[in-house]
Amino acid sequence: MAVNNSGRSCPRVSKPVVIKEQSSEPEFDLRGVCQKIVIAKAGEDIKVEVPVSGRPKPTVSWQKDNQALKLTQRTMIENTSTSTILIINECLRSDSGIYSMTGKNIVGSVTDSITVKVHDLPGPPKGPIKLDKISRTFIEFSWEAPENDGGVPINNYIVEIRETTSQTWVELSSLIIRTTFKATRLTTGIEYQFRVKAKNRYGTGPPLMSEPLPSMVWTKDGKDVENTSKLQIKMTELTSVLINKDSVRRDGGKFILTATNVGGFAKHVFNVKVLDRPGPPRGPLTVSDITAEKCVLTWNPPADDGGANIEHYVIEKRESSRLAWTNVASELQVNQYQVTKLLKGNEYIFRVMAVNKYGVGEPLESEAIIAENPYVRPDPPQTPEITAVTKDSVVLCWGAPASNGGSEITNYRIEKRDRISLRWVKCNKRNVTDLHFKVTALVPGHEYEFRVFAENAAGISESSPSSPFVKATDALFKPGPPGNPRVLDTTSSSITLAWNKPVYDGGSEITGYILETCLPGTEEDEWTIVSPKDGVKGTSFTITNLKENQEYKMNVSAVNSEGIGEAAPVPEGYTARDPCDPPGTPEAVRITKNSIAIAWTKPEYDGGSKVTGYIVEKKELPAGRWMKANFTNVIETEYTATGLTEDEKYEFRVIARNAAGVFSDPSYSTGPIVAKDEIEPPRISIDPENLETPYLMKLKAQIAIPV
Template structure:
């Protein structure tokens, strides 16, 4: 049996203690433990790192730290320091590193820390120079020069447009210019440009002012007034293009012939001494500092006067309605009649029913009470407006007559006496009675009788022949129902 020397026992004892006691006890060699909480902040070809000291310094105080920069798992650069922070220089901008830190004491270098988060050294690009912004139509053309060169190339730019403190547009570009659209003409904006490299964006340039502008849009046009020889047009510039309107150019054409051209700062113009009823086309162009805008061309218009009174107005009464008819006025004012306005009111100033945009010369007015007379006025309208003098008529709606009562036929020698009682009416007078006979009396089979008649003798009949008689009452509202009777004339 061999004895183990005392020195060997001591070594074994130290190994056992280290194995059982963890980091709170010195390592077998007495070196420090691993530093903790390594952080890294990138800079220009450098990284500033900091950490916490190991919980275990080993058998002697920590003398220094070794910081290693790893790229793709391999040590790319290392540097030493005595404090718990260090700026590691000589790195390559744009490359990604992780950092590990090891503590060193008199016994040697301890284990490395856990790696830091990945970090990339970089140069912050400068601000672009010589920024300009040229206004356009709801847009701005922005151009600039690149910032001073660094060892990291610029990969792109961000153009930012603000209205006050509000970002309106943020647009990227890889060129030294950009067109920013979607702006509002006449609104003042501030434009800045910032450069970016593969890692980081730089500061914005000094802001430049720009106000988008364009030529004006087409004005909104309407007819202001007209007479038989004058056309007056008015207009409004709805889109100034963002620049004040300095004037207007107005043109009047007859077909392809220019009748008159004028420049004005007003928004109304009269063309005089025109030919009544002749169609003319009006064009107006708004002008600002940017130039002439889009033309507004108004539909053809004719100089004319308002029309006269519609002719031959008639009202045919019917059951609960009136059938109105009339003719075009003799004086149309020089322009075609476009429509008619019909006013119907109860006699004595009752409520009226108005029918606008009547283009025909016939109208059936329904829903009227029978027996109530109505006043009807019809106005004509042309391009110049509504005529002042209407055609006027009064009428009373009523229904067709009822059935004549007690219709009898009393025969005699070659004759028959027809008798009846008056047909009832609802609001309108009888026009006539109509009597028919079958077979005919001679060449006549229909007799038209006075509305006051209540009997009629028909002579010249053939004894022994049976005759069929009908009677109805008519008025302007229509024909009433028919009553029928028969009789056979006989000699005494």
């Protein structure tokens, strides 16, 4: 807006402007490298730092002679925030070449290159030395220029001579430009040797000799070294080079070079020691003391230390469901370590690496383990028993679990439940390790049941069986009457009774039962105890030594710590007599597709009391069980079973009951009977009187014969 003495003008709005970071493609600054050429002498270190710019920061990769640059301990690349650095330690002639660098970011890609030239002494002249002309006093000979000129031109050649009987070489000339020479002033009859060396600005190379070429053999551990792609042997007339590519520790050892010609042999021993990162620690990598949160790793030092002392160890871990390794510990000086902070239930793999001054060695991996406790939850405690009761407390005792799950029991959890409630309530606030506990703060008059849990390091157990209900009261009472006293069996001298426990035990455990008998018509105080002195422990008992056919009345009473409770009488008197015999074997008298009628005979002996009815049982074949067929009392000795399935097999048996309420044993079975309609053959029925009377008729008369 513009402003003058009259005020402000209307505003003018600019176009929208987007504020964003400027981007630029990568750029290499090679002004510091003269003509993009780097020259070094063999054995020197090369370090070329090239500034790199670009936004965002580009990623840089290197190539040599259009191939990805192979990084070794001699050849390395270092990238900083502003530059990329090529480092070649102790350079060799083979390091010469074109090194290209490529920078990439989202804007684009740029490639630039430098040329590295490594210069060295020249190699030997190319032989053999040719003796072109020999006379009494001179010899003319020639050779070829070296295949390796060291990267710079050959300045001159040096020719030396010696007599074969001497070890001393004498220089004939050091200013030879061409590859021929004439040695003069020689003595007739003397044998000479010549050698030629090439020289460039870096110095004089190895010689080419005119003597007979020796045969050279490399051996290692008593065996000849074979020329392979990894272990190469390069021979010249007077040199032998053994090249081991990508050396590893096992490539070290004692190498012997033996040279032999007609004059004899010579040998030299080369003790080769390959220095490297250490090998893997000696296994196995043992994982012990495993819990849900930690474990202990144990390993042995590596058999191959890489030629240098082991400085420390590194431990890593990963979950078996993931590929990424995470660091657990570094700078370890020992061969054992406790790994912590594991996640319960996860599966882990661990690895250990030894470290020396040359780097981190190969890893030793463990088997997969699951982080879980070696113990489980304990078994439930035994059923709690109530040993003391007051109006507001009880004392509980219980047995220890059958198994503690492999871990010490650290606590027992006690719970209570009021009979009028559905909720269980914890009783103890502090840990309980004893096998007894006093529960307090009960409501007087209420009935409670109790249960107990056991706890260990793995967790809490299932609950124990619940205790019987107990009433919170100070007073104890005699028990109530037993339930449903009844006669199970009689003989001529015994009666077998059974009953149920009392509904109310008086607040004290039932310790036994008292049985009494009395003859009908006697006074009430003439009851006779017929049970053992310490009472009957179960809920059934057989009274013996009774008089045959004598009727008896019987009572059953429960006993607790307070005494003998109220008696429960057997509903009616029973007579000591043998049970009646079973009925006769039933037989089928009528069969249809859905019913079978059977008939039987009465028992031969009714047990001294009239038979009052029968029970008919049926069983479906082949795999059925005996079931009651009649739902009302059968008085007659015949019964029709209905509702059967056509073509199914059935069998039947009958049980008699007499007036004394005693049941007989079952009769024999009818055997299998198939439910289906019976088909009878035709039969002709004629009145017997008609069979004896002759039929007389007139001719053409009608006659009627009833059939």
